[in-house]
Amino acid sequence: MSGWNAHDIPDQSGRTAVVTGANSGLGLVTARELARRGARVVLACRSEARGSAAADRVTREVPGAEVEFARLDLGDLGSVREFADGYPYQRLDLLVDNAGVMAPPYGTTTDGFETQLGVNHLGHFALTGLLLPRLLDTPGARVVTVSSMMHALANVDLHDLNSERRYRRWIAYARSKTANLLFTHELARRLAATGSDVVAAAAHPGYAATNLQTAGPRAEGRRTAERLMEAGNRVLAQPAEAGALPTLYAATAPGVRPDSFHGPSFAMWRGAPAPSWRAPWTLDDRGGRLLWEASERLTGVSYDALKD
Numbered sequence: 062m063s064g065w066n067a068h069d070i071p072d073q074s075g076r077t078a079v080v081t082g083a084n085s086g087l088g089l090v091t092a093r094e095l096a097r098r099g100a101r102v103v104l105a106c107r108s109e110a111r112g113s114a115a116a117d118r119v120t121r122e123v124p125g126a127e128v129e130f131a132r133l134d135l136g137d138l139g140s141v142r143e144f145a146d147g148y149p150y151q152r153l154d155l156l157v158d159n160a161g162v163m164a165p166p167y168g169t170t171t172d173g174f175e176t177q178l179g180v181n182h183l184g185h186f187a188l189t190g191l192l193l194p195r196l197l198d199t200p201g202a203r204v205v206t207v208s209s210m211m212h213a214l215a216n217v218d219l220h221d222l223n224s225e226r227r228y229r230r231w232i233a234y235a236r237s238k239t240a241n242l243l244f245t246h247e248l249a250r251r252l253a254a255t256g257s258d259v260v261a262a263a264a265h266p267g268y269a270a271t272n273l274q275t276a277g278p279r280a281e282g283r284r285t286a287e288r289l290m291e292a293g294n295r296v297l298a299q300p301a302e303a304g305a306l307p308t309l310y311a312a313t314a315p316g317v318r319p320d321s322f323h324g325p326s327f328a329m330w331r332g333a334p335a336p337s338w339r340a341p342w343t344l345d346d347r348g349g350r351l352l353w354e355a356s357e358r359l360t361g362v363s364y365d366a367l368k369d
Contacts, residue, residue, distance in 0.1 A: 065314070065333050066306060067097075067309065070095075070309055070313050071313055071314075073098040074099035076101070077101045077102075077152050077154050077155070078095050078100045078103070078154060079102075079103045079105055079148075079155070080095070080102060080105065080157040080159055081133060081157065081158055082105075082160025082161065083112070084104065084108060087207065087266055087308065088157070088160060089119075090301050090305035091312070092128065094305070095155070096123050097123045101128075101150075102119075102127070102128045102129075103128075104116050105131055105160075106132070107132070109130065109132055112131075113130045115130070116130045131144060131147070131148075133160075133188070135160055135185065136171055136180045136184060137172070138184070138360060141187045141191065145191035145192055148192065152195065153195035154199050154202050154203070155202065155312050156196065157207070157312060159308065161237075162176060162180050162181065164231050167228040174223055175223040175224045175225075177230075177234050177236075177237040178240065181237035181240070182237050182240035182356070183359060183360055185244070186356045187360040187361075187362040190357075193364060193366060197366060201260075202258075203261070204245075205264055205312045206244060206245050207241070207265065208239075208241040208263050208264070208265045209238040209266075210267065210268075210337075212235055212238035212239045212241070212242060214231065215239065216340070216348070217236045217239050217352055219348075219352065222355060224236075239340065239343055241263060242340075243342075243343055245261050245262065246345075247346075247353045248367075249262075249319035250320075250346070250349070251367040252319065254367070262317050262318070263311065263320075264307035264308040264311040264323045264324065264334075265307060265322070265324040265337060266324070267325035268304075304325075307323040307324050307334040307337075310334035314334075320344075322337045322339045324337030
């Protein structure tokens, strides 16, 4: 894995991928590089204007790329179902659960979930479950969920998943990223129990310069916070092209193990993809099972094919 970069991505010809949040940042880089290696890529984005512009950008940068936009709002379970019902292909080789929000003021999704839990975890939980039959029918399929090193700040609170008792934006973000890892852990366990060869893995970008850091402060008009985030991106962060490498590694490299977690090699911060440390609570079988059951109940999406 030493020095692994985008040139090492295996040929993806004949494979179909869905990348959520592919209109900018890590998602756009991930979609572009998969397309560059021959994959057909669906850019699943909330904004039609931004998603279509991203698809056009990829085709300009990668002549002959097979990419398309499809609308997906992870904060609206109706939109998630509409996307899954309208997915036009028989096979799905790769689902990259990438989209997310980070540390916004308290808010709720269309379905009443705290925004970060709803978008970062529950929307992807529902999407993966609804697309599961396509994944199971595709030999060698993978699900890659993008978490964060910030998950280490907090475990999920199963008694207050929606932060109704107290909302602290960074703790809520950390809990949603822990939820991503617990989801991967439990999904991998359930897939293995059925004998499926679908691989569920996770990745994180370290500190990558994207608009995720500045979106919250900009939306609230907190100009000082926005400038601090911009400065951090310039001075400390690695570019989105480098931040996307752990996701691309988990998605394409041979021998990726179920429930593995990949991130930058240097202090979880920057560098080539490598196995990443994760908080012990993200490997807790009971926690994963309880979060799974709560997620099924909240979303109404049941993974019937993976029932114990």
